[in-house]
Amino acid sequence: MTSTAVTSEKSIDRRATSEERRATVIGVALVILAAFVFWVFGLGVESGVTSLFNLSLPGERFQDLAWEVNSRWLAFLVSAILAFLGGFVLRKSHLKRTNLALAIGLGLLALAFLTWAAAGNSFSLVGMLRSTVILSVAVTLGALTGLMCERVAVINIAIEGQLLTAAFVGTIMGSAWGIWAGLIGAMLTGAILGAVLAVLAIKFRVDQIIAGVVINIFALGLTSFLARRVLSEAQDLNTPGSFPSLKIPILGDIPVLGTMFFDHSMFVYATFILAIVLHLGFFYTRWGLRSRSVGEHPKAADTVGINVYRTRYRNVILGGVIAGFGGAFLTLSQVSRFEENLTAGIGFIGLAAMIFGRWMPLGALGAGLVFGFARALQQKLGILGTPIPSEFLSMTPYIVTIIVVAGVVGRSRPPAADGKPYIKE
């Protein structure tokens, strides 16, 4: 963020060439994708076959909405647009639009893929989009947790452990004293683990990766231990109930969009609001500026009177609260039951989403939705019986993250001081 101000003339030259190189890579990739869509999704289906997308779920106000499309012609259309986008990017006249072109291209690719997968069949598109939103919640909250910590230069790879432990405590307290107690318990648990991470990282200056690994192992061990030793004996502590779905009046009745966004438990709304609030907070308030300065250049922040340690403690603990909220979502909304290793890597997808979203809250939300889409797609593909193994879709978030950190498709840059302990002189 701050590097542009000090970039020397020389590095501006170099950036121009590296952006051009990126444009070449992305342009060629788009053209190859266009050819791929043409051959596989276009010529791969019989002519005249249609794909039927259902756009309403049973019980909605507007029933039997559907979109029927000729599978082959849609693929041809997408292929043409992809080729156009590829040509546009390769012209390199609008380098700033490269990412936009890539995003549009990938979105269209997903559409062409779905049409191909549903060729001669019907497919509940709105159902999948709805589960995209639901599945994105925990990932987004995980990403926001990581972001809260890393913006003040504390690496948090303990998101997974925070989610898991919070989900566990949420289950127990929710079963014993009701769902709201469960929610508060989960958030407190997240905060406590955040505080542990903060103390290890800030006070004891333990390597932050190791601190994160420790918390993950500890969380997995302790929750599995307690689940077997306590929950197996006291079954009634594993029935927390769940938060009800709150349909928003009017908005909830809009076809497709209403079902996607406005007919969920409060966790979903809260996640969207939180991402927006954090984005505004980080980039338009004094708190955000101070937090970011601690993450980019703690010494400078200290010099102007910002308390580096206190800022770090506060943000890491608040991040823990967000993770606790995410953990509560898992057992108090998505499933109403705790099982060993319930999170199964969601925290790490959150970490990936944070990187993919370039350490920005709205980026994290977008990345969460993209990864949620991949997971939703993976669940529905089995129903359609496509030859694409679901495992490859499961890999998507991780492969995307490697591509992003390797800088092939635009580099994602962490806060400058990320992971470095600060020693006040």
Place this chain on the structure above:
Amino acid sequence: MTDSGPPPERRPSDPSARKREARITGVGTSLRRAVVIPALAVLTALIIGGVIIALTDLDTLSVWGSDPMEALRLTLSGVGNAYKALLIGSVGSPRALTETLYAATPLILAGLAVAVGFQAGLFNIGVNGQMHIGGMAALWVGFSVALPGIIHIPLAIVAAMIGGAIWAGIAGLLKARTGAHEVITTIMLNFIALYLVDYVLTTSAFQAPGRNDPLSKPINPSAQFPTLGDFRVNIGFLIALAAVGFVWWLLYRSIIGFQFRAVGFNPDGGRYAGMNVAWVYVGVMAISGALAGVAGTTQVLGLEPYRGISGFAGTLGFDAIALALLGRSHPIGVLFAGLLFGALRAGGREMQGAAGIPVDLVLVLQALVIVFIAAPELVRAIYRIKTPEEETGVTISTGWGG
């Protein structure tokens, strides 16, 4: 934000940061200091483990209200029984001893993989993924050819080493070429490997005939690790011992190892001395991955039912990090740390069977051990040991992503 210039140097070059880093991984510590803190860390972890056992004993907890003395007696005997079972299950009989060695085998190999990385200043958090890829390579060699065991087993191990080395080499190459931090790439490669294993096990080349779940064909008997009599401990333990010797030689007696340690000590110094730091990163990751691959073979060729299953590496790759820290990144230290954790594993099973304490307690103990090693001030504060020199925390990985 989209700037992709050459990766900035992420590793601190100032000597004090280097010194801090060396302290946690134990690179270059004296023998006495390498023993005291780990021993106290393990002791403290066991004490806290006892408290956890006591606090989760629901039956006894209800007695406290009516008869505190009786409750205290029950608590102490409960914890005592648990740890007695742990001891009996790990060293109480010849069979228990062999079980300890058996459980220690993959831990030692995986721990060596992490330790080699630490010695060169790299954090290979992806041992799990490398074990999976290496294990799959060994599995394929194991069931697809029939050879005499004396050729078959080495061939399978070599395949595993190549598989693991390639998988880790990706992370090394990405770091060398683009500056992508190895922690991120190896975490992501872990998951990719996990799903890859699930997929490959359902392809017709690997899947057992007539099955729908990810379960491979059985490995030919010639590739199965020969066991010691009817005990489960097998030739894998000898391979692990050989690996300890090899890593010791590599690190302390070979030119390559010297380069690894020099770059780990100070990459700028290494570069100044004419070493190709980028290729050292690739080489370190490849060797680390090859060791992880061998660790992977033990989960396939040395384990009933001698088939590939989903996620066969379990949490071994993460246990390995604990091991490397406990063993101060020295091969001999890793050997002893592996034996200790192997004993906890073997004893943990007995504890679960005899005393009804879930084996997951071992994970908790492991996590506590790492905390105390990573934050030695905690241990010093508890036992009131004097702080040597300017003791502060430690950092291996500062920042990531580039």
